[in-house]
Amino acid sequence: MQNMGTGARIPVIDMKGLEGKNEKLMEAWVGVLYDMAAPGALLITSFISLVPLLNKGRSYQKYSKAIHELGMDMGRKLLKGLGLSGDLFDGWPCQLRINKYNYTPEYVGSTGAILHTDPGFLTILQDDEIIGGLEAVHKDTGEYIPVDPMLGSLVVNLGDLAEIWSNGRLWSVKHRVQCYEGTIRVSIALFVLGPKDGALEPPDELVDSEHPRLYNSMNFEDYRMLRITTRSPTGAIEILRIKS
Ligand SMILES: O=C(O)CCC(=O)C(=O)O
Numbered sequence: 001m002q003n004m005g006t007g008a009r010i011p012v013i014d015m016k017g018l019e020g021k022n023e024k025l026m027e028a029w030v031g032v033l034y035d036m037a038a039p040g041a042l043l044i045t046s047f048i049s050l051v052p053l054l055n056k057g058r059s060y061q062k063y064s065k066a067i068h069e070l071g072m073d074m075g076r077k078l079l080k081g082l083g084l085s086g087d088l089f090d091g092w093p094c095q096l097r098i099n100k101y102n103y104t105p106e107y108v109g110s111t112g113a114i115l116h117t118d119p120g121f122l123t124i125l126q127d128d129e130i131i132g133g134l135e136a137v138h139k140d141t142g143e144y145i146p147v148d149p150m151l152g153s154l155v156v157n158l159g160d161l162a163e164i165w166s167n168g169r170l171w172s173v174k175h176r177v178q179c180y181e182g183t184i185r186v187s188i189a190l191f192v193l194g195p196k197d198g199a200l201e202p203p204d205e206l207v208d209s210e211h212p213r214l215y216n217s218m219n220f221e222d223y224r225m226l227r228i229t230t231r232s233p234t235g236a237i238e239i240l241r242i243k244s
């Protein structure tokens, strides 16, 4: 994607297809349509009117709300699964982004979104239900595994912050998007980013002599900048690894 560092060969998010009166506004918020933590900051109402893909503001807001609630619920379930309790994502900034891949036949076989991990904690993806292309890297073999479209399903993956917070128990999966067919492809991603203030520390219960602390923590914004400045769409987590 345009904001995923160097190497993306196709301008996959092209807001020109979402033309409205104020092109400057669209450029400024390229791909970032809604910040659940600060909706006013993104001028959501004017933006909605520019989005023919979801041209009824109400359905867009309904979708945002429902997917946000699902994300919050997944945070509670994740904690429970690790034997902890509480409301993990309470008050965390989230972003909803539409990815539009301008595939045409000459791009078949090339890369739409370069290999990356998601920098935040959790991603819920409503992937294109017809055009495939998402590929995840197998943790042990390093093989690319196609994540084929499945009607009526969502794809959920964890990002770097989840791996750091869980002290390595959760895995930030590397993935990319290839062009399989020369047709426009669209996906909608909810990113649960990280806490608003401060760094996210692993809970005491997840650090002990058998599981020594693996990573230094960093707040989400600094971590995002580190990935950008080090041009590390997949590897910035290694910079935070505590040397044993
Ligand atoms: O479009 C997709 O299938 C995946 C998009 C993605 O990986 C992302 O937005 O981070």
Ligand SMILES: [Fe+2]
Binding pocket: 116, 117, 118, 175
């Ligand atoms: Fe991603």
